[in-house]
Amino acid sequence: MANLTLVQAINLALIQEMEEDDRIILLGEDVGKNGGVFRVTEGLWQRFGGDRVVDSPLAESGILGTSIGLAMAGLRPIPEIQFEGFLGPAYDQICTHAARMRTRTRGAYTVPLTIRVPVGGGIHAPELHSDSPETIYTHTPGLKVVMPASPYDAKGLLISAIRDPDPVIFFEPKRIYRAFREEVPEDEYTIPIGEARVVQEGEQITMVSWGASVIQCMNAIENCNHSVELIDLRTIAPMDMQAIEQSVKKTGRCVVVHEAPKTLGLGAEIASRIMEHCFLHLEAPVQRVAGFDTIMPYYKLELDYMPDAARITKAVEEVSAY
Amino acid sequence: MPIKKALNISIEHVSILDENGKFDEKLGKNLIPDEDVVRLYEHIILCRHLDEVAFKLQRSGRMGTYPENRGQEATSVGAVYALEGKDWLVPCYRENAGLYLRGLPIEYVLLHWMGDERGNQIPEDLHITPIAIPIGTQMLHATGLAWASKYRGDGGISCTFFGDGATSEGDFHEAANFASNLDLPVIFLCQNNGWAISVPSSIQSSAPTFAQRGVAYGMHSVQCDGNDLFAMVKVVREAAERARKENRPTFIEAITYRLGDHTTADDARRYRDADTVEAWTKKDPLIRLRKYLDDRKLWDDKREKAALANAKEAVSAAVKRAEEIEPPKTEAMFNSMYETLHDELILQRETMRTSSIGQNPSEIDPAVSLHAQDTTD
Ligand SMILES: Cc1ncc(C[n+]2csc(CCOP(=O)(O)OP(=O)(O)O)c2C)c(N)n1
Ligand SMILES: [Mg+2]
Numbered sequence: 128m129a130n131l132t133l134v135q136a137i138n139l140a141l142i143q144e145m146e147e148d149d150r151i152i153l154l155g156e157d158v159g160k161n162g163g164v165f166r167v168t169e170g171l172w173q174r175f176g177g178d179r180v181v182d183s184p185l186a187e188s189g190i191l192g193t194s195i196g197l198a199m200a201g202l203r204p205i206p207e208i209q210f211e212g213f214l215g216p217a218y219d220q221i222c223t224h225a226a227r228m229r230t231r232t233r234g235a236y237t238v239p240l241t242i243r244v245p246v247g248g249g250i251h252a253p254e255l256h257s258d259s260p261e262t263i264y265t266h267t268p269g270l271k272v273v274m275p276a277s278p279y280d281a282k283g284l285l286i287s288a289i290r291d292p293d294p295v296i297f298f299e300p301k302r303i304y305r306a307f308r309e310e311v312p313e314d315e316y317t318i319p320i321g322e323a324r325v326v327q328e329g330e331q332i333t334m335v336s337w338g339a340s341v342i343q344c345m346n347a348i349e350n351c352n353h354s355v356e357l358i359d360l361r362t363i364a365p366m367d368m369q370a371i372e373q374s375v376k377k378t379g380r381c382v383v384v385h386e387a388p389k390t391l392g393l394g395a396e397i398a399s400r401i402m403e404h405c406f407l408h409l410e411a412p413v414q415r416v417a418g419f420d421t422i423m424p425y426y427k428l429e430l431d432y433m434p435d436a437a438r439i440t441k442a443v444e445e446v447s448a449y
Numbered sequence: 450m451p452i453k454k455a456l457n458i459s460i461e462h463v464s465i466l467d468e469n470g471k472f473d474e475k476l477g478k479n480l481i482p483d484e485d486v487v488r489l490y491e492h493i494i495l496c497r498h499l500d501e502v503a504f505k506l507q508r509s510g511r512m513g514t515y516p517e518n519r520g521q522e523a524t525s526v527g528a529v530y531a532l533e534g535k536d537w538l539v540p541c542y543r544e545n546a547g548l549y550l551r552g553l554p555i556e557y558v559l560l561h562w563m564g565d566e567r568g569n570q571i572p573e574d575l576h577i578t579p580i581a582i583p584i585g586t587q588m589l590h591a592t593g594l595a596w597a598s599k600y601r602g603d604g605g606i607s608c609t610f611f612g613d614g615a616t617s618e619g620d621f622h623e624a625a626n627f628a629s630n631l632d633l634p635v636i637f638l639c640q641n642n643g644w645a646i647s648v649p650s651s652i653q654s655s656a657p658t659f660a661q662r663g664v665a666y667g668m669h670s671v672q673c674d675g676n677d678l679f680a681m682v683k684v685v686r687e688a689a690e691r692a693r694k695e696n697r698p699t700f701i702e703a704i705t706y707r708l709g710d711h712t713t714a715d716d717a718r719r720y721r722d723a724d725t726v727e728a729w730t731k732k733d734p735l736i737r738l739r740k741y742l743d744d745r746k747l748w749d750d751k752r753e754k755a756a757l758a759n760a761k762e763a764v765s766a767a768v769k770r771a772e773e774i775e776p777p778k779t780e781a782m783f784n785s786m787y788e789t790l791h792d793e794l795i796l797q798r799e800t801m802r803t804s805s806i807g808q809n810p811s812e813i814d815p816a817v818s819l820h821a822q823d824t825t826d
Contacts, residue, residue, distance in 0.1 A: 160720045161647030182648045184617035185584060213583060216619060251513050251564065254582045390793070419797050424782040426513055426564030431779040431801075441804065 131311040134304045136278035137167050137243075140285040141205070143315050145175055151289065152197060154181040155190055155207030155243075164209055165245055165304055187213055191220035191242070198240045199228070203289060211246045211298070212255025218263075225294040226269030241288040242296045246274065247339050247386055248433055249302035251426040258423050259338075259387035264296050265364040265396075271320055272364040274298040276341035278309040280361055283318030291320060300339035323367035325374070329356035332443055333374040335397055336384040337363060340434060344384055347439035353447050363393060371397065372404045379410035380449075382442045384434050389417035411449035416442045460660045462672045465679035468732040470740030477679045481530070483747055489530060489550075489678060490738045490748070493522045495760040496546040497735065499555060500709075502764050503562070507713040511772065515562045517709030520676070522546035523734035524640050524703045527681025528608055532689055537598075537607035538577045539591035541584070543640065543707075544610045553577055555767035556774075565777060566785075576605070584645075585611060585618030588637065592624045595635045599696055606634035606692040608685070614645025616662055617653045625666040625700065634692030636685065637663060637700045640675060642707040647720040663700020675703030676734040706732065 131139065145151045153168060153175075159182035162169030172180040183190050187208055194204040208214050214221070221242065228238045248257035264272050273288055273295055275281040281299070288295040326341065331353045336344045337360040348355045356374050360366060375381050381401055383394035394415035401413050416434040424432050465477040481489070500519050506512035525547025529538065538544075538551060545558050552575055560568030561580055569579035578594075581587035591609030598605035615621055616639060628635040641659050643650050654662070663670030669691060673680040681703060688699035706729040710717045717726075742748035783790065783798040790798070 156645070157647045159647075162719070164646065164714070182652055184653050185614035185645050185648065186617040186619065188619050189617070215583065253514055253562070253564075256582075389797070419782065419801065420794055421782045421786055424777075425561075425566050427777050428779060428782050429564070432782060445804070 128310045128312055130308045131278045132305045132308050133275070133278045133281050133299065134165060134167050136282040136309075136311045137285055137299065138169060138171075139311065140282040140289075140315075141168065141171060142174065144286060144289050145171070145179065147315075148203060148289075149179075150201065150203040151205060152179050152181065152202055153205050153207070154183045154194065156183060156185055156209050158182060158207050163207065165301065167243070167299070168207070187215070187217035188220055191217040191225065194240050194242075195220060195224050195228070195238050198238045198294075199236050203239055203241075205241045205243060205289065207243045209245070210252075210256045211244050211258050211260055214244060214260060217242075221264070221270070221294070221296070222267045226267050229293065230269060237292055238294050239292050240294050241285070241291070242294065244296060244298050245301040245304070246298040247300045247302055248423060248429045249339060251429075252301075254425060257426070257429060259385065259418065261298060261338075261363050262387055262391060262393055265393060269294070270364060271295040271362070272298065273320060273362050274300060274338040275361060276300065276303065276336075276338055276359050278311050280318055280324065280359075282311050283316050284320065284361060286315055287317045287320050290317070295320070298338065302339040303342060306342065318361070321362045321365045321367055323370035324359045324361055325370065326357040326359050327355070329354040329378070331355065331378055331380065332446060333358065333371070333378045333381040334384065334439075334443075335360060335371055335381065337361065338386070340384045340386055343433075343435055344439055346436040347443065350436070351440060351443055353443055355443065366397070366400075368400055368404065371401065375401055375405045376408045379408050380446045381413045382416060382439070382446055383413060384416045384439055384442075386418050386433050388420045389415055390420045392417050411446045414442045414446045458661065458664050460658050460664070460670060460672055462674075463680045463684050464674040464677055465683065466677045466737050466741055467674070468676070468737060470737045470744070472679075472741060472744075476683065480679050480682055483745065485530070486678075486738070486742065487747055489526055490735070490742060491756045491759070492550055493526060493546060493735055493738070494756045495763055496522050496526075496549060498757065498760040499545065499764045499767070502768060503559065504709075504713060506559075506768065507562075512559065512563050514712050514714045516542050516712040517707075518543050518545050520708035520729065520733055521640060521642055521705045523678045523738075524638070524675040524681055524705050525610060526550055527678045528610075528636075528638055528685045531682045531685035532606075532608055534574075535576060535603065535605040536689070537591060537594045537605065539587050539594065539607055539609035540578070540580060541587060541611050541615065542580045542582065543612070543642075547610070548577055551575055551577060554770075555764065556771040559767060559771035560774065563771060565774070566781070567774065567777070585615040585620045587611070588615070588621050588624035589627070592628045592633055592635050595628065595633045595692070596631065599632075599634055604693060606636065606689060608636040608638055608689075610638050610640060612645060613639060613641040613643070613650040613653050613659055614648065615639075616659060622666075625663065625668065625698070628698035629666040629668045632696040633698060634696050635698040636688045636692060637668075637698060638685070639700065639702045640705055641702055642705045644707050644711065644717075644721070646711045646715060647717075658702060660700060660702040663698075666700075668698045668700055670700040670702070672702040672704065675705035676732050676737070678734060678738060708733070
């Protein structure tokens with residue numbers, strides 16, 4: 128066991144998987160000698176050499192497109208997109224090829240790759256360094272979307288993602304890259320993709336979140352008079368509906384919290400599924416606490432945009448008073 | 450059938466005031482009048498000082514991430530000097546000096562890096578597009594802007610600035626292809642500063658020049674010393690003439706060097722050796738310009754002191770304006786979303802302080818203000 132940050136947990140997972148599987152190649156902007164702009168790949172270029180940890184040209188479509196080729200040839204590329212705001216040029220390759228390859232070839236070709244992407248706001252970064260686009264990729268059939276909220280989960284989920292036979296987008300919430308440490312086992316372990324985690328059990332209200340917002344939820348719950356059950360989705364696609372259903376059937380009330388804009392954010396999908404699965408158990412409408420339907424503002428206003436403990440607490444009160 | 454040469458290309462490298470201050474009288478004759486050289490030198494002093502101040506502001510928590518311009522100022526200053534006010538400047542983020550020369554108030558760029566969109570609210574008629582964060586994307590806009598100038602026949606052209614790294618993005622290639630094939634008056638000004646964050650320019654192109662990227666699209670392409678104000682003025686002037694008279698684009702590779710870290714979030718010591726940086730500090734545009742002015746008795750220590758004092762005054766006034774601007778109101782993130790806001794956005798805006806998301810207007814409790822620090826009323 129070691130007490131690690133989320134960055135260190137991911138770094139450790141990459142090292143251990145690369146030691147075991149020489150099909151793994153890392154590629155992206157600044158991932159080599161510099162160890163990535165967040166130092167997630169620190170030391171890997173020195174350890175595994177420039178053939179396996181590759182500083183690519185500055186081209187996200189290139190990074191993704193070549194990764195698809197590498198993966199189709201049986202390798203296990205792990206491309207990094209430096210910030211979620213720069214997924215734009217890669218979108219075409221991810222959505223029109225990586226996501227569709229298995230289906231359109233009826234399994235003749237597959238694309239087992241893990242796309243690592245720092246995500247989300249709250250770090251006073253410049254424009255396009257703070258967005259939350261997970262819905263876009265969840266709405267793209269053929270992709271798996273993962274977003275851990277703790278170092279322990281990050282390591283186990285990343286290993287699962289790397290070993291997964293299909294394309295996985297592994298979103299790393301940069302706000303909590305170094306926010307706290309956690310005991311992380313030295314040995315390799317996996318956390319299944321598609322399994323939520325009950326962070327805290329409770330009786331009166333279910334709260335569903337993922338990524339850095341989970342920490343905001345915990346802050347809200349700490350000073351809350353209600354018994355809240357907090358579910359960290361961990362995997363967004365596929366979603367662990369069973370965990371949500373079980374909890375909501377017990378509590379009858381649910382608050383969903385996410386940084387992404389409200390309209391068509393995952394809260395909408397979750398609320399809708401709760402209607403389908405738990406309608407007769409509901410005591411109140413599902414409440415969403417989300418980013419507004421605006422462009423993620425520059426950092427002077429970013430904390431006004433992102434759900435915080437105060438807004439989450441308000442939702443808990445609204446839902447329990449219903 | 451004999452095998453013939455399909456193409457012979459050669460690319461010129463233009464240098465007029467070299468790193469030792471040696472001036473090519475023939476090439477440089479009448480290029481920039483003395484009083485303008487003085488003015489531009491003073492302008493670069495100001496920008497250099499601003500860079501230092503901005504760096505300190507970031508370090509002391511008064512500004513977010515900031516990309517230093519240090520060492521590259523001559524590139525954009527020379528270009529903007531050679532252009533006309535109606536010509537579009539389409540920058541990335543390392544062209545402060547050129548933007549200020551055009552007339553952008555200094556505090557705009559400061560505000561941008563202080564996390565405030567008002568820094569992008571470019572005053573009318575400056576013909577400057579906002580700083581482009583996503584690499585390579587702005588060159589297509591420059592191409593469209595130039596297209597509009599051609600369509601309207603207003604005589605304007607556009608000049609887009611980008612780095613060596615940016616030429617790897619697909620958007621660059623699309624822009625160059627459009628501009629050349631549709632005969633558009635665009636200047637593609639590539640600032641080859643050796644690096645894209647930690648990645649050396651050799652990873653972006655293994656060809657001997659970046660300039661030949663322009664040749665590939667059939668446009669006139671030239672390389673020059675980007676730390677040489679005179680060379681910059683010459684090549685940009687020629688490119689502007691080509692654009693204005695023939696509607697033809699030009700690719701310019703300006704060779705310069707990023708003397709500082711990529712941004713304040715970077716530590717270049719991790720990936721490049723001090724000796725190379727040291728060698729480039731000697732090629733600083735300020736050093737050679739000072740020599741040029743000294744040789745012609747246009748300058749002395751007293752004037753240098755005065756220029757620095759002026760720079761300090763201008764920069765601290767700009768910092769003051771940037772820092773004393775009233776904090777943005779939360780509403781601001783809604784208000785410029787569309788020309789006319791739709792109901793859902795209005796609802797979210799009106800109830801954001803009283804509801805968890807703003808969809809329960811009937812339950813507004815005026816006593817609850819989650820954003821008490823930012824009251825707008
Ligand atoms: C599309 C996109 N990808 C990645 C980044 C992250 N990034 C910011 S600056 C930079 C390097 C740019 O290098 P270059 O074009 O040479 O310009 P320079 O910074 O050297 O002036 C990178 C990779 C970005 N801003 N946009
Ligand atoms: Mg560069």
